[in-house]
Amino acid sequence: MKPKGHRDSRFHGSMQGFLRLLLIQITVFFASSCALSPVPCGGEVQAEGSLASPGYPQSIYSSIDCVWDIEAPAGHVVLLTVVELHYDIYTTPTDCRWGWLAVGFKKTSQRNVTMCHYLDAGRTIISPSNTMRLFYKKMSYYGTSSFNVTLSSRIFDTCIPRDLKITSFNSTSATLTWIVLKDKNNMFSSFVSLFSSGNKTQNYTTTNKELTITGLSPGSNYSVSISSMCDGTESIASTAIAVQTSMYKTST
Structure with missing residues (x-):
């Protein structure tokens, strides 16, 4: 008859092997679950x-x-x-x-x-x-x-405003510039739309290709898009750009 201690050591050895194998299987499972999606795209x-x-x-x-x-x-x-x-x-x-x-x-x-x-x-x-x-x-x-x-x-529509950029901004205003390829002499009206939280909040009309929008809230997110009146027809709007004002007012 084998001593009890011998049987216990064999039992513990078997349990350790089983737990080690289980840990490996769990690791492989989670690694495969977290792998990059194999779904083809692009x-x-x-x-x-x-x-x-x-x-x-x-x-x-x-x-x-x-x-x-x-x-x-x-x-x-x-x-x-x-x-x-x-x-x-x-x-x-x-x-x-x-x-x-x-x-x-x-x-x-x-x-x-x-x-x-x-x-x-x-x-x-x-x-x-x-x-x-x-x-x-x-x-x-x-x-x-x-x-x-x-x-x-x-x-390709040369009436659509393009190259819309923010040239400067502070806590309550932002200055924008853009071009309309067909309007070389600043004769066409541009319609500037200001959006906040997805809703149009203000419209501006100008024949210039630069506009400073004032009265904005500090530390806020807006977006702006522009269309132009070209040959009697309003163009589709330009690609909107994001405008984020500064958090704090600058001292003067």
């Missing part, structure tokens, strides 16, 4: 129809990184309209550190317009040429995300 598409995140309308839980190159016929521009954008992780209209839906106007990694908030739904972005690059990224394993956009094209 590629080359034409500027027509719709484009959505993989599995839409279902949301994506894992990290994902996709790039699409969108092309319109020669002599046309690409129009991308955001139908829905959802990020169930911490984002604000100006804080997209954990993921984004972004547009680039060149076939590089540069992002010209970055979006990550539900307030971006309804935005239309117009490329300056017949190509556009779309980036979709989610870096966190926590939360979910999804998007849906429509794509179209139209003949």
Whole structure:
């Protein structure tokens, strides 16, 4: 008859082996669960129809990184309209550190317009040429995300305001500049629309290609788009840009 201590040592050794194997299996399971989504995404598409995140309308839980190159016929521009954008992780209209839906106007990694908030739904972005690059990224394993956009094209329109930029800003104002290729002599009226929380709050009309918007709230987020009256017809609006005022008033 074998001593009891011998049997106990064999039992403990078997249990340790079993627990070690179980730990390895659990580690493999969670590693595979957290792996980058194998769903294919990205590629080359034409500027027509719709484009959505993989599995839409279902949301994506894992990290994902996709790039699409969108092309319109020669002599046309690409129009991308955001139908829905959802990020169930911490984002604000100006804080997209954990993921984004972004547009680039060149076939590089540069992002010209970055979006990550539900307030971006309804935005239309117009490329300056017949190509556009779309980036979709989610870096966190926590939360979910999804998007849906429509794509179209139209003949290159020299009446659409472009190169909209913020040249200066403070806590209560921002100065904008833009160009209208067809209006070389500042004869056309430009209609400037100011949005806050997705709602239009103010309209401005000017024949200049520069405007200072005043009366803004400190530390607030806005967006601005511009259309022009060209040959008696109002153009479609430019790609909207984000405006964020300073938190504190500057001393004079």
